[in-house]
Amino acid sequence: MKFSANLGFLWADRPLPDAIRAAKAVGFDAVECHWPYDVPAEETRSVLDETGLAMLGLNTRRGDVEAGDNGLSALCHRREEARAAIDEALAYARVTGSSAVHVMAGKSRGTASKSTFVDNLAYACEQAKEITILIEPLNPHNAPDYYLNSTGLAAEIIAEVNAPNLKMMFDCYHVQIIEGDVTRRLETLLPIIGHIQIASVPDRGVPDHGELDYSYVLKRIHELGWDRPIGVEYLPDEGEQPDMLWIARHR
Numbered sequence: 039m040k041f042s043a044n045l046g047f048l049w050a051d052r053p054l055p056d057a058i059r060a061a062k063a064v065g066f067d068a069v070e071c072h073w074p075y076d077v078p079a080e081e082t083r084s085v086l087d088e089t090g091l092a093m094l095g096l097n098t099r100r101g102d103v104e105a106g107d108n109g110l111s112a113l114c115h116r117r118e119e120a121r122a123a124i125d126e127a128l129a130y131a132r133v134t135g136s137s138a139v140h141v142m143a144g145k146s147r148g149t150a151s152k153s154t155f156v157d158n159l160a161y162a163c164e165q166a167k168e169i170t171i172l173i174e175p176l177n178p179h180n181a182p183d184y185y186l187n188s189t190g191l192a193a194e195i196i197a198e199v200n201a202p203n204l205k206m207m208f209d210c211y212h213v214q215i216i217e218g219d220v221t222r223r224l225e226t227l228l229p230i231i232g233h234i235q236i237a238s239v240p241d242r243g244v245p246d247h248g249e250l251d252y253s254y255v256l257k258r259i260h261e262l263g264w265d266r267p268i269g270v271e272y273l274p275d276e277g278e279q280p281d282m283l284w285i286a287r288h289r
């Protein structure tokens with residue numbers, strides 16, 4: 039199996055270019071990030087070229103995080119901001135050669151709607167047919183009130199938008215907390231999954247302990263024919279290096 043370092047969590051204390059180099063130094067096959075916008079896209083691109091690593095994904099901005107925003111694209115009265123965030127993310131992805139953009143929905147709080155999310159996703163898909171647009175169900179402990187809160191809703195939205203480049207980010211950590219039945223859901227949703235991420239449950243640590251047995255889950259993913267890198271998106275203890283022995287055992 040191949041693995042992608044999620045630099046939103048791994049080496050998150052370093053500037054993005056250094057984090058990319060660190061991921062290369064320990065042997066990751068690719069990288070992905072959350073919000074890279076502090077670093078000019080050209081600079082990120084040149085470190086990706088230097089290391090030979092591909093950037094698999096980045097997120098749209100969340101809006102006013104201090105005011106509680108966690109994404110914009112499902113929010114009825116934030117259409118312009120949502121589209122500006124999508125445009126910005128797509129532009130960054132184009133310069134860096136990133137294959138996917140995760141469009142963040144935002145919180146419900148009575149102001150989110152499926153039709154708004156569908157419209158904004160259709161817009162994103164149309165703007166960049168060469169880029170995969172991802173939507174990710176998030177669990178209510180880490181993302182309270184997040185609009186996209188189940189794989190069922192994500193599947194409905196993907197069907198409604200009906201664009202070949204709209205897919206689900208299947209984060210095993212979130213799915214286990216939200217609804218469980220992880221391997222069966224992977225099997226049935228596989229045609230609409232664009233990226234898979236992992237972390238232990240419930241502590242979001244190294245994926246070698248907790249409720250989910252990743253030796254089994256990764257074996258099933260492999261048997262299903264998945265050959266793209268799996269996103270390693272866990273929160274390391276301070277100063278902790280990723281457990282590359284664990285990764286080597288699952289290659």
Ligand SMILES: O=C(O)C(=O)[C@@H](O)CO
Binds near residue numbers: 072097176209235271
């Ligand atoms: O929280 C996660 O899980 C993610 O993958 C992020 O992209 C959302 O912030």
Ligand SMILES: [Mg+2]
Binds near residue numbers: 235
């Ligand atoms: Mg995730």
